[in-house]
Amino acid sequence: MKTIKQLSIFLENRQGSLKRILSALSDQNIEIQAASVADTNDYGILRLITSNQTKAAALLSDIGVLVNVNEVLAISIEDNVAAFSATISSLTDNGVVINYLYTFSKDGRLVLIVRPADMEKAELVASAQGFQLIQGWE
Amino acid sequence: MERKYWEEEIETMPRRQLEKLQVERLRKTVEIAMGSKFYAPIFRERGITPESINSVEDIKRFPFTTKNDLRSTYPFGIASVPLQKVIRLHSSSGTTGNPTVILHTRRDIDEWADAMARSMYATGLRDTDIIQNTSGYGMFTGGLGIQYAAERLGAMTVPAAAGNSLRQFKFIQDFGTTALHCIPSYATRLAAVFKEQGVDPRDTTVRIMIIGAEPHSEAQRQRIEELWGCKAYNNFGMSEMCGPGVAIECQEQNGMHIWEDNYIVEILDPVTLEPVPEGELGELVLTTLNREAMPLFRYRTRDLTRILPGECPCGRTHRRLQRFQGRSDDMMIVKGVNIFPIQIEKILMQFPELASDFLITLETVGDNDEMTVQVELAKATDDFQLLDNLRREIARRLKDEILLTPKVQLVGKGVIPQSDGKAVRVKDLRQNH
Numbered sequence: 001m002k003t004i005k006q007l008s009i010f011l012e013n014r015q016g017s018l019k020r021i022l023s024a025l026s027d028q029n030i031e032i033q034a035a036s037v038a039d040t041n042d043y044g045i046l047r048l049i050t051s052n053q054t055k056a057a058a059l060l061s062d063i064g065v066l067v068n069v070n071e072v073l074a075i076s077i078e079d080n081v082a083a084f085s086a087t088i089s090s091l092t093d094n095g096v097v098i099n100y101l102y103t104f105s106k107d108g109r110l111v112l113i114v115r116p117a118d119m120e121k122a123e124l125v126a127s128a129q130g131f132q133l134i135q136g137w138e
Numbered sequence: 139m140e141r142k143y144w145e146e147e148i149e150t151m152p153r154r155q156l157e158k159l160q161v162e163r164l165r166k167t168v169e170i171a172m173g174s175k176f177y178a179p180i181f182r183e184r185g186i187t188p189e190s191i192n193s194v195e196d197i198k199r200f201p202f203t204t205k206n207d208l209r210s211t212y213p214f215g216i217a218s219v220p221l222q223k224v225i226r227l228h229s230s231s232g233t234t235g236n237p238t239v240i241l242h243t244r245r246d247i248d249e250w251a252d253a254m255a256r257s258m259y260a261t262g263l264r265d266t267d268i269i270q271n272t273s274g275y276g277m278f279t280g281g282l283g284i285q286y287a288a289e290r291l292g293a294m295t296v297p298a299a300a301g302n303s304l305r306q307f308k309f310i311q312d313f314g315t316t317a318l319h320c321i322p323s324y325a326t327r328l329a330a331v332f333k334e335q336g337v338d339p340r341d342t343t344v345r346i347m348i349i350g351a352e353p354h355s356e357a358q359r360q361r362i363e364e365l366w367g368c369k370a371y372n373n374f375g376m377s378e379m380c381g382p383g384v385a386i387e388c389q390e391q392n393g394m395h396i397w398e399d400n401y402i403v404e405i406l407d408p409v410t411l412e413p414v415p416e417g418e419l420g421e422l423v424l425t426t427l428n429r430e431a432m433p434l435f436r437y438r439t440r441d442l443t444r445i446l447p448g449e450c451p452c453g454r455t456h457r458r459l460q461r462f463q464g465r466s467d468d469m470m471i472v473k474g475v476n477i478f479p480i481q482i483e484k485i486l487m488q489f490p491e492l493a494s495d496f497l498i499t500l501e502t503v504g505d506n507d508e509m510t511v512q513v514e515l516a517k518a519t520d521d522f523q524l525l526d527n528l529r530r531e532i533a534r535r536l537k538d539e540i541l542l543t544p545k546v547q548l549v550g551k552g553v554i555p556q557s558d559g560k561a562v563r564v565k566d567l568r569q570n571h
């Protein structure tokens with residue numbers, strides 16, 4: 001597996017629901033590498049990459065937060081839009097359908113977190129294209 | 139050898155024979171009720187006579203009796219016998235309108251004591267026990283009803299009555315009380331009093347607790363059992379039927395045996411008033427078969443329950459009622475449609491994606507009623523599509539059941555308000571409600 005773990009958290013559209021999650025993580029010194037919030041009128045999904053996904057998932061569950069753990073691709077590229085564009089092109093040109101993606105900077109490079117519709121296919125394409133894949137910080 | 143049942147012949151009577159007994163007693167009850175100013179004209183109108191009763195199914199020819207009927211005939215309008223034959227009256231509080239009155243002849247009191255003694259015996263209580271009754275000895279049937287039954291059983295009975303927890307504490311220790319009759323919330327409160335006094339309730343001689351007259355969950359029962367280191371048995375009574383002694387859990391603690399020699403049991407859909415399929419949830423409707431002063435036919439208890447399938451290992455043939463699941467008078471009228479929270483619960487329970495709590499909110503939007511159902515997700519997902527489909531599917535299935543489409547809102551754990559550990563099911567914010 002060349003993937004990393006992602007936490008998807010059900011977030012009510014209510015004041016304080018994000019704060020509760022962040023303070024729980026900070027209390028246990030778990031660092032957030034990347035976060036993305038997608039929302040509808042009533043609820044959202046908070047996606048998180050943290051320094052310790054297993055521990056984060058367990059401690060959030062314990063305080064009654066609904067957490068799902070799944071796999072995503074983390075592709076490390078040069079931090080410029082040309083590299084971003086080239087990477088997305090090689091994925092889509094080779095038939096990879098992207099459900100969603102978000103990015104963050106790390107050590108002067110850009111990391112793309114990609115959730116493809118078909119993970120197996122995306123992994124094959126990523127290997128064939130020689131992408132630099134991060135296999136987790138844990 | 140100690141006998142296993144209080145009245146073996148009745149308690150283990152084969153079903154067919156039990157039904158024959160029911161028919162006999164229904165005939166007798168009709169004969170008695172012909173003396174009631176309330177029932178006599180109804181019987182005439184419907185051609186109901188003792189001779190016309192041939193099977194338990196004939197119960198369908200009777201109209202329902204409701205609490206309202208008891209109120210509108212207050213105090214003695216339903217009586218089937220001359221008041222001179224009545225030796226006791228019990229009454230429920232009249233917080234809304236008239237109170238209700240229930241009358242008893244000497245035989246009624248006698249049969250009632252026997253039914254409750256039979257119930258106590260089924261929990262393992264014996265004449266060697268010391269039973270402390272913490273119910274009020276007044277109009278409430280939990281006082282005298284339990285007193286007479288415990289005496290009938292032959293146990294030493296301590297009529298401690300309600301309240302004064304320090305005195306209860308002292309009595310339990312001084313007398314070596316082995317059994318308590320109380321409402322579930324008092325069992326917990328009294329345990330706290332013991333702890334304040336530095337005594338662990340587990341170290342007392344209390345071994346059996348008869349709890350009832352207050353809705354409670356299985357978790358509450360287990361908590362009481364842990365606190366006291368005893369067995370707690372759910373006991374169902376209602377003053378309209380006599381009082382405590384209508385149904386009780388045996389030592390299997392799996393459903394309450396309802397004494398079918400004394401009652402005809404129906405479980406009906408509270409909307410259509412037709413029987414629900416065997417084993418499904420509906421309103422408990424009871425007909426008394428062993429009462430004289432004030433027999434009631436097809437009395438709508440408003441309690442929602444189901445008949446548990448199969449036979450009980452204890453050998454009693456009287457069917458078992460599940461712990462009550464709520465009240466049918468929680469009915470809401472939304473856009474002219476009658477809806478019960480239980481209908482919504484039933485649908486929501488079919489979704490493994492959901493946890494058990496939900497909240498129905500009713501609001502006035504413009505001139506219209508609007509219903510929102512908040513449902514608690516059981517687990518998270520990374521897939522919006524899944525949540526969206528789930529929401530749509532819930533709305534669709536609810537519409538099939540309640541004939542209008544509610545707004546469905548997905549929420550996480552702990553959002554739905556709780557009151558006394560029980561989820562609040564309905565919040566009615568409509569104007570004029």
